[in-house]
Amino acid sequence: MEEFQVIGEVSSMNFKEFSEFARAQQLHQVQDDAFGIYDIFPYRLSYNRQTASGTANAQGFTVWLLLDSKPDDALVKELRAVVHPFKVSVSQSAESGIRLSFPKKWANGETFDNVLSKTTDLLRNHGLSSASQCPICGTQNCDILLNWKGFYRPAHQSCVQSTLSTGVETARNKIQNGSYLTGILGALVGSFLGAIPSFLSIWFGNQIVAFLFALIPLGAYFGYKLAHGKMNRLVTVITIVASFVQLFVLEQMLFYFNVVVVTGLHPSIFDTITKYFQHYTVSDIVESVGMEVLFLLLGIWISWQMITKTGYSEVSSLQTTAATIQPYYNGSTAAQNTTAAAVPTSTTISTPHSCAEETYMKPEKDPWEN
Ligand SMILES: [Zn+2]
Secondary structure, X not given: OHHHXXXXXXXXXXXXXXXXXXXXXXXXXXXXXXXXXXXXXXXXXXXXXXXOOOOOOOOOEEEEEEEXXXXXXXXXXXXXXXXHHHOOEEEEXXXXXXXXXXXXXXXXXXXXXXXXXXXXXXXXXXXXXXXXXXXXXOOOOXXXXXXXXXXXXXXXXXXXXXXXXXXXXXXXXXXXXXXXXXXXXXXXXXXXXXXXHHHHHHHHHOOOOHHHHOHHHHHHHHHHHHOOOOOOOHHHHHHHHHHHHHHXXXXXHHHHHHHHHHHOOOOOHHHHXXXXXXXXXXXXXXXXXXXHHXXXXXXXXXXXXXXXXXXXXXXXXXXXXXXXXXXXXXXXXXXXXXXXXHHHHHHXXXXXXXXXXXXXXXXXXXXOOO
């Protein structure tokens, strides 16, 4: 044990070192993930990037395994004890998934081999195996492996191919077949509805609530989407413009209702708009809407992730999934139930330059074209 601790505790791993490690292990790397088979267990190895918050696992890596059934609590406890000397933590994920987190000082080949061999031995001794059913049709005899919802698992090429191409087609249709006209109308209606809570809070509560302003761009975005607007990058621009138009409408509505309350008259909305600009100087207006503009920008920033998720990003994430596909020869993992049989299989599948892989990868390639 002492020996492992000395060798194990070396240094953190940057992304370049992670990529080198993946290559040395003959894994198939796609962006921050690398895929391979250990013993009879296909796994995803994900690089834990350094984040702003700096978690304990940053610059380490995580191994994700999907089993054929859920490990019981006693087994999980035993597994925790076995990997504890390597500072690796075990958690359960999804219905039958296991996650092994290697902290940064322990993310190296030595620790990886020790932990993976102990883990797979233990799982196998308890009669567990890797998932063998296709996630789409639920039957066995799979012919490919791919990253599906975070786990590297077997599937049928035909099932995945049709699911992915349908997904790509739907996303492309959204880009090509939408209409700007209905989309813009949808964005105006949506942002108007999104502005109602802000109107009520200003009118009745006499206060501007920052988070309510986030509903304006969100309303614009969902309005655009529901009205079948073209889902390309103009979504962002239209959402922002519609939000600012709505801010003007909000300001005019408040002015109009003020006039009604003060004078007791019901003038036309055009009269009050003219009055508004006669009554207020530019600096008055800036002062009046300054805070609202700030909150609106905050709202746009809050909803940014959602707004920028257009058809293009859907296509590119499907292509990333497609790029993880590798051929899988043993549909039944039971057939390779010995380590000796498993090793050559894993080498063949993981070799980055195998011809079979080229054939599988080409149709769906160009993942980062976006
Ligand atoms: Zn299938």
